[in-house]
Amino acid sequence: MPAYHSAFNEEPDVRTVGNTAVLPIKTRIRGPAPLMADSNQPDIIDETLDLFRANSLFRNFEIKGPADRLLIILILYISDCLLKVQASRVPPNQNEAGKMLNTFAVDNFPLPGDAGFPLNAHYQAPASRIDADQLRSYLVQVRQEMSARLVERLYADGTGKPSKWWMCFTKRRFMQRSLST
Incomplete structure (x- = not known):
């Protein structure tokens, strides 16, 4: 069974940096990302959250496009976020997790082409x-939006604790890789 792409x-006229797509997103966070024309359509962040557990x-993973x-x-960023939430001795509440992941989103991270980037063989x-x-400012904006939406999904059940159905994926490593190590 192949992975979900x-x-x-298939989007026409997508801007790329290196060979990575710079796609429009729905966000209130300021940054260089183009805004979605139709806010009712899913963006790359919604798609990633939907495909994360399956992928x-x-x-x-066969790369079929930018x-x-x-x-x-x-x-890989979601995996690192889940590990960050799990690393707390006491499970953080929704506000604490939001602050922790927002700080993590703006931390320095390697870009494709940098020595510390784990998938340089597949990226220009x-x-x-x-x-x-x-690209760095776009990824910071996307990571901040991803963190906010991930926290909403992690704490959607209203118990004040992260969902076990999301946290169980901390043991799984997509492509056996991590962005942080």
């Missing part, structure tokens, strides 16, 4: 320093 691979079960590269980065480095800065 991004529906945004986490796969060790291999949107898949962004999907991989976001799936940005062509210039300006492109690298634009």
Whole structure:
């Protein structure tokens, strides 16, 4: 059974930096990401949250387009976020988890082409320093929005504790990789 790929691979006129797509998102966070024309349609963040648990079960992933590269980065980011929430001795409440993950979203992280990026074999480095800065600011904005939406899903049941149906995926490693190590 093959892994689930991004529906945004077929989108025409998608801007890419290196070979990673810069897709529009629905957000209130300021940044360089283009805004979605129709806010009722799912964006790459919604798609990643929907596909995360299914794709986490796969060790291999065939990249079919630039949107898949962004999907991989976001799936690995969700894994790191879940590990961050689990690392607390006492399970954090929704506000604490939101603050913790928002701080994690803006922390320094390697870009494709940097020495610490775990999937450099599959990604091209940005062509210039300006492109690298634009990609970094785009990824920071997407990571912040992803953190906010992930916290909403983690605490959707109203118990004040993270959902065990999400936290059980901390043991799973998509493609046996992590962005943080």
